[in-house]
């Protein structure tokens with residue numbers, strides 16, 4: 001009997017050890033800034049599309065809006081017939097690139113202009129990888145390595161890293177000159193999901209009701225680690241808030257937002 005118990009205990013410990021090992025091998029999803037993918041000059045279109053797919057389901061944050069309900073258009077087959085009907089005289093490749101970098105230029109009927117400018121969080125190479133992935137949804141990949149500007153030619157600073165205080169010339173973050181909290185909420189795309197007065201979208205909790213109800217420390221943590229807590233009543237949409245605001249905002253900008261939301265208006 002004792003032997004059997006011991007054997008079972010050993011099996012349990014062994015199994016736990018294996019799973020812990022495996023868990024440690026899986027990269028942590030939380031706190032992930034889009035990884036700096038080194039995309040070489042000899043990358044093939046198929047490799048680009050594969051990198052794009054990883055970004056699409058992962059660090060790009062696209063699935064926060066696309067593929068779920070009706071907030072954003074379904075992208076299945078986007079490069080087949082859809083692309084051709086969107087903008088007269090604009091090729092599919094150019095249209096997809098524009099959708100990711102200047103989403104405001106053409107807003108599809110029936111949708112709100114909430115799609116973020118992806119240059120804020122992704123490098124040029126990563127954006128082209130996403131275009132390749134999207135072209136692969138029903139069309140032919142015509143993106144090649146030649147479309148990707150050489151490293152350093154603007155925008156290619158996806159992994160500027162560090163929390164706050166980035167803001168150098170190559171930072172993908174929000175212009176450090178902006179310090180007005182309401183302007184910051186607009187520039188950081190917060191209003192794509194939160195309401196402030198007449199502005200914004202009521203996907204997450206309203207900013208109007210936050211003042212006086214939430215401590216500054218809680219608000220700061222909610223912005224830097226959106227998955228640390230889930231606002232009551234918003235369980236269904238937990239996980240949609242992007243996790244990279246800490247890298248886009250300078251420390252001063254973050255504090256300006258926190259003070260404002262905590263009720264110091």
Ligand code: HEC
Pocket residue numbers: 056060061062063064065066071072073074075078082086096099100103104106107108111112113114115116118130134192
């Ligand atoms: C905050 C929500 C949101 C996020 C995040 C988002 N999008 Fe969008 N996207 C939209 C909405 C809404 C539209 C339609 C309105 C418009 O045209 O801007 C759209 C439009 C598009 C279009 C044009 C589709 C068409 O049928 O013409 C493409 C392509 C696209 N998004 C790709 C992406 C990719 C790739 C990502 C991730 C890197 C992404 N989006 C992230 C909301 C979002």
Ligand code: HEC
Pocket residue numbers: 064185188189190191192193194203204205210214218219220222223226227229230231232234235237238239240241242245257261
């Ligand atoms: C793509 C959508 C999206 C964007 C963009 C977004 N949020 Fe959120 N946010 C949410 C959702 C959904 C929740 C509620 C679920 C949760 O708590 O995780 C939330 C929760 C919060 C909370 C906690 C509220 C509470 O009462 O617990 C704060 C604070 C917050 N967001 C601030 C911001 C700020 C500031 C920005 C811009 C820098 C921002 N959010 C951008 C979707 C978003």
